Amino acid sequence: MPSSPTPGRQKLTTSTLAAKKKSGEPITMLTAYDYPTALALDRAGIDCILVGDSLGMVVLGYENTLSVTMEDMLHHCRAVARGARYAHRIGDMPFMSYQASRTDAVRNAGRFLQEAGMDAVKLEGGREVVETVEGIVAAGIPVMGHLGLTPQSLHRLGGYKVQGRSAAAARRLVEDAGLLEDAGCYAIILEAIPDRLAEIIARRLRIPAIGIGAGAGCDGQALVTNDMLGSFEQFTPKFARKYADVSAVMEEAFRAYIADVGARRFPAPEHAYPMSDEEYESLLRGLRTKSTRLRTAN
């Protein structure tokens, strides 16, 4: 069940995000992959929940995002959709779900809305995905773009590196952002690019530019929830601020449980289900009679 409705609170839509860009109010976005996280994000008042393919690394334990499948994404999107009543919900299109053909892309994008309760999809790339974006948007599905460090192109980029540092690379990103806007994207993620470049892009776009490692000049900010909660220890990007140390809290709780069970401090009487004295005595009497009968028979 999603959180109970709050009177007067409105569901976030692509129009709300456009209005926020216009009014200059920062857009907030975090990732979620499960029901309890979606519920907590929604209660906290987040604008957008991205079910990112970062799922592969921070939840499923893969080395990168390339192994994530459509079925993985849809499964986790459904859980998030059950928890998030108000947030704008975006499903991340996984590697090879939109690159091979426009027809595949439209069909797969449709599955996020039809089968998994998402409000929009996100896909990575610039000029090379313009026709794909047009096809998906023409099917009535809102598309969020993703430029800069695009993890599905990890091997082409030669690693998780900051993008757009040279004037030529920066210019290409400015052009790509314009092309994605013209293709019909309603917002664009800018990941790991210089803050000065991100600010130029955000100013030139009519649609919101949401940054993750792209500085304070964007129209909104995104983070991978596990990075900000400290629940993914393998790697924390420079741009992530850690708001908690959930891994340490979890480990401490697990150690305390193991110690309590070992020392018979858990469970305590308050964790047990009671049985009345009358029923208990009756049980013992019955068992005594039965065991006498069994012994006589032998």
Ligand code: KIV
């Ligand atoms: O998969 C993801 O979580 C993302 C964010 C880093 C934007 O794409």
